[in-house]
Amino acid sequence: MNKNSLSVAVVGHANAGKTSLMRTLLRDTEFGDVADQAGTTRHVEGSALVIDESNSLALFDTPGLEDSIRLQHILSRYFTDKSVDGIERLHYFLAHIADYPEFEQEAKVLRALLSSDLIFYVIDLREPVLGKYRDELQILSYAAKPIIPVLNFTAQGGDNLAQWKAQLARLNFHALVSFDNVHFNFSDEIKIYQKMQTLLADKESLLQKFIVQRQCQWEERFHAASEIVANLFIESACVRFKTANTDQEVEQTTLKLQQVVRKAENRAVRQLLKLYQFRKEDLANSQLPVEQDGWQLDLFSVDNLQEFGIKLTSDIAKGAGLGVAIDLVTAGMTLGAAAFTGGVAGALWGVKKRYYEEIEAKIKGCRYIALNDVTLQVLWLRQLKLLDLFQKRGHASFDKIDYQVSNSGHLLPKNWSKWLRQLRSHPNWSSLNKNMREAEDSKRQLFADKISSEIVNGLTKL
Amino acid sequence: MSLFQQRLLAEGVRTVEGDYPTLDSPSLGKAGAEFETLLLQRAQHLDGQLQISGLFSHFKALTKKLFILLSVLVLLLGASSVQQLFFSEQGTQINFFWAFVLFFIPNLFALFFWLLLFLHPRLLSGGWLARLSLFLLKTVEKRLNPQSTQHAHFWALYRCYFKINLSGAIGRYQLSYMTHLLWLSYFCGATLMLVIMLATHQVDFIWQTSILSLNDFQGLTQLLAYIPDLLGLAVPTPEQIQQSHLGAVSGLVDAQNSRLVWSSLLISSLLIYGLLPRFLLLLLMEFLLTKKKRKFSLNFSNPYYVQLRLQLVPNVTSLGISDPDSSQKNAFAPGRYSAIAGAQLPSSFxxxxxxxxxxxxxxxxxxxxxxxxxxxxxxxxxxxxxxxxxxxxxxxxxxxxxxxxxxxxxxxxxxxxxxxxxxxxxxxxxxxxxxxxxxxxxxxxxxxxxxxxxxxxxxxxxxxxxxxxxxxxxxxxxxx
Missing domain, CATH: 3.40.50.300 (P-loop containing nucleotide triphosphate hydrolases)
Known part of the structure; x- marks a missing residue:
């Protein structure tokens, strides 16, 4: 490793969650082997978190310390005739490892300890404080390296927390951190790096840079994810399919609509999985319960009138502009009259552009099928739940991600109804419809940004 | 290839790939390189396979051709409007101020309208003008170049190219550039035709009014003639202005002089108040457009780029296995056992x-x-x-x-x-x-x-x- 880099040995008892910690910090579901049994990791394997082109934070996963009681006994028998530091005992043991073939795994851990700048000691908080753990801590202290005890499985092992804290304090380990690999919390990860800053004063600025970088990456990913969800919501709320007003046609169109929306949701979920670097198999099979509803445009709703008013004004302006263009062609002979006519034409064009399809459908006896409010609520809540689960999921977790929502206790954004009315006034914003206008992309993007910010703010408060 | 074109190409690759990077990234010179450098290198590398830059060059040429075509049409329109308005009859009289109004009021309206849209960026680049331009380009492309649409991603790349060039800040300047170019062509056509017609026709310049006084017209003419006069061009004297009033009698020599100075004023006014401002605005828009293109940046917060960053500049590198497991000896190696019915506990233990x-x-x-x-x-x-x-x-x-x-x-x-x-x-x-x-x-x-x-x-x-x-x-x- 580069001399400017930091190296950390991740150690602990067998099955304490060392490899899981590595996976979570590296955001890598494929790192090492994870299994619910002892002796899964049998070698020292490293990965580095890049800080910049010349600096990195190297993390080394180690085998579990499985027989610390006997190891500590062996170490304590050395140099009985003179006073030596623990590190000499470790070096002596490693120099004579050939005499202890059964401690091959422990030797690997000790070598990793001695070659690293810092040690993460992973504790399975579900475990009571046993003699073997006390011996492990004693052995680690021999390495004369800063140690950060990392408390794993905090959700299930809360009862043992006080006992562990007291024990760690007795051995002068005060810089402990709670970090649950399954119920991941990004702020806990940052606390680990902050503790490292405290213990490694000469690397403080480097670690600060690293912390800022990690936070940027985290926020960037969160924003990108919220953008995916916002876009899905817009796509789904704006989609509408025209159909003849017969039962058979309505049924067929409804089926088509359901397929299209489900496909869009699956696509968004795939994007999120890729973004968060989770596996496809992590998802529980869950299909959006799409309901159909014939959405009718309410010409007299306040929002529509407002929208209509705004459009009308701007179209008059455009129409007047067109009038000027007509005046130009006739070299000004019709100035005034053409501008006025243009204004009227512009207003009519605005009406036609916005409501032509509805009026045409009405005349031809057709109707539009769109997602109803309930379906959109479900879609919204599912995506929010999924995003929240992704944000709080460690990369070592094997639990299936179930983002099905029940119909109670969920809060919708306060602008929900307004959003829906606005979105339904813009069927051309959904690429699921055929007539999406690229040129209006900027307005759509602004709306997506608004929804995305709402998602970020909403989930951050949770 | 300019930086703008390289970035445009990267957007083209994004359009082809869709939601997230799907194409293999070639091995790039990664040592310490910035994400954008790698991204642009990747785009150039993939261009060989996807043929995007060729298509973009085609779109650029198409735009240029359309601009030229429109400019020529407007130039002819300007020329024909002069001919039709002022020289439809032999030996006619030209009402100077009416001629001036016909040329400049529409221009002034259009300029004001453009300014209004220009100051409201999204109106110009996201509205009807952009759609009209897109429609024209699409129509031309469909009718005149059916072969080019054989590219698998033709319309997707078409949308991508024109979305960047006709929307946002670039679109704002691009469409403004086009507007001024067309008006410039119009004035060029009109001025040229006016010079030709005045050189080959004899017309008398008059002014007339029902409600304004002689002093008003004199003041207006002198105001209009102020800059041409400063530039040393011939402008009507107060006497000549007075003599040009409808019904005023003037001698032959004076009439010839009067025609000359009024023609000079009309042509110089057209040049100074019509052509020159549009030309300057055209130059300004070109400058701003170039500047904007240089500043054009990719939205790296887009989910696609967030994922591509992870690929090109991974924040994790594997260090491999440093202390491998050489022996399975002494390992606690769990097998697979199922729970069996256990024996009874002994009576004493x-x-x-x-x-x-x-x-x-x-x-x-x-x-x-x-x-x-x-x-x-x-x-x-x-x-x-x-x-x-x-x-x-x-x-x-x-x-x-x-x-x-x-x-x-x-x-x-x-x-x-x-x-x-x-x-x-x-x-x-x-x-x-x-x-x-x-x-x-x-x-x-x-x-x-x-x-x-x-x-x-x-x-x-x-x-x-x-x-x-x-x-x-x-x-x-x-x-x-």
Whole structure:
């Protein structure tokens, strides 16, 4: 490793969650082997978190310390005739490892300890404080390296927390951190790096840079994810399919609509999985319960009138502009009259552009099928739940991600109804419809940004 | 290829790839390179395969051709409007101020309208003008170039190209550039035609009014003539202005002079107040457009780029295995065992609790009290080296029928525990029982795995599998 880099040995008892910690910090579901049994990791394997082109934070996963009681006994028998530091005992043991073939795994851990700048000691908080753990801590202290005890499985092992804290304090380990690999919390990860800053004063600025970088990456990913969800919501709320007003046609169109929306949701979920670097198999099979509803445009709703008013004004302006263009062609002979006519034409064009399809459908006896409010609520809540689960999921977790929502206790954004009315006034914003206008992309993007910010703010408060 | 074109190409690649990067990234010179550098390199590399830049060059040429075509049409329009308005009859008179108004008021309106849209960026680039331009380009492309649409991603790339060039800040300047170019063409056509017509026709310049006074017109003309006069161009004197009033009589020599100065004023006004401002605005828009193109940046917060960054500038690098496992010797290697019906506990046994929590120890004590009350005094909790050694020594002296080891089912048996239990079974010939304490809170799969682990340990420590007994208790909490 580069001399400017930091190296950390991740150690602990067998099955304490060392490899899981590595996976979570590296955001890598494929790192090492994870299994619910002892002796899964049998070698020292490293990965580095890049800080910049010349600096990195190297993390080394180690085998579990499985027989610390006997190891500590062996170490304590050395140099009985003179006073030596623990590190000499470790070096002596490693120099004579050939005499202890059964401690091959422990030797690997000790070598990793001695070659690293810092040690993460992973504790399975579900475990009571046993003699073997006390011996492990004693052995680690021999390495004369800063140690950060990392408390794993905090959700299930809360009862043992006080006992562990007291024990760690007795051995002068005060810089402990709670970090649950399954119920991941990004702020806990940052606390680990902050503790490292405290213990490694000469690397403080480097670690600060690293912390800022990690936070940027985290926020960037969160924003990108919220953008995916916002876009899905817009796509789904704006989609509408025209159909003849017969039962058979309505049924067929409804089926088509359901397929299209489900496909869009699956696509968004795939994007999120890729973004968060989770596996496809992590998802529980869950299909959006799409309901159909014939959405009718309410010409007299306040929002529509407002929208209509705004459009009308701007179209008059455009129409007047067109009038000027007509005046130009006739070299000004019709100035005034053409501008006025243009204004009227512009207003009519605005009406036609916005409501032509509805009026045409009405005349031809057709109707539009769109997602109803309930379906959109479900879609919204599912995506929010999924995003929240992704944000709080460690990369070592094997639990299936179930983002099905029940119909109670969920809060919708306060602008929900307004959003829906606005979105339904813009069927051309959904690429699921055929007539999406690229040129209006900027307005759509602004709306997506608004929804995305709402998602970020909403989930951050949770 | 300029930086703008390279970035445009990267957007083209994004358009082809869709939601996230799907194409293989070639090996790029990565050492310390910025993400954008790598991204642009990747785009250039993939361009060979996707043929995007060729298509973009085609779109650029198409735009240029359309601009030229429109400019020529507007130039002809300007020329024809001059001819039709002022020179439709031989020996006619030109009402100077009406001529001026016809040229400049529409221009002024259009300029004001453009300014209004220009100051409201989204109106110009996201509205009807952009759509009109797109429509024209699409129509031309469909009608005149059917072969080019054979490219698999033609229309997607078409949308991508024109979305960038006709929307946002670039679109704002691009469309403004086009507007001024067209007006410039119009004025060029009009001025040229005016010069030609005035050179080949004799016209008298007059002014007329019903409500304005002579002084008003004199003032207006002098105001209009101020800049041409400063530039040394011939402009009408107050007398000539007075003489040009409809119905005023002037001599032949004066009439010729008057025609000359009024023609000079009309042409110079057209140049100075019509053509020149549009030309300057055109230059300004070109400058701003170039500047904007140089500043054009990709939106790296887009989910596609966030993922591509992870690919091109990974924030994790593997360091590999540094201390490999060379031997499986002494490993605690769990096999697959299913729980079997255990034997009954012997009537008398020596109880040993191994690595239990406080709650489990209470349960263990209760159990011993119930099944071997006489031996409760022997119950030991083994959880460190000293207690292990004490037990090993004591086992040499005890006379019980059997030894029952109380362990927690949820605890993962490890090599240290195996070594200790092995040493126990070697120290005495008494039968050993392994009593697995289960609080029933483990999930089925996990419980099954753990049973298998303990059976493996029993087998490796020479404890008969029938002597592995389940002890279910719901008394102690989840923990271990």
């Amino acid at each position: 020596y109880p040993v609790a191994i690595e239990l929590s406080a709650a489990q120890l209470i349960e263990c004590t209760k159990h011993v009290t119930q099944y071997a009350p006489d031996n409760i005094k022997y119950l030991k909790h083994i959880c460190d080296f000293q207690s292990q050694q004490f037990l090993l020594n004591e086992l040499l002296t005890i006379e019980s029928q059997a030894i029952v080891l109380y362990v927690s089912l949820s605890r993962v048996p490890d090599r240290g525990l195996l070594a200790f239990i092995n040493s126990l079974t070697q120290v005495t010939a008494q039968p050993f029982y392994l009593l697995l304490m289960d609080n029933g809170q483990m999930q089925a799969a996990q419980a099954s795995q753990r049973h298998s682990d303990w059976y493996t340990l029993a087998a490796q420590a020479n404890i008969m599998l029938e002597n592995v007994i389940q002890f279910k208790s719901n008394q102690y909490p989840e923990g271990r």
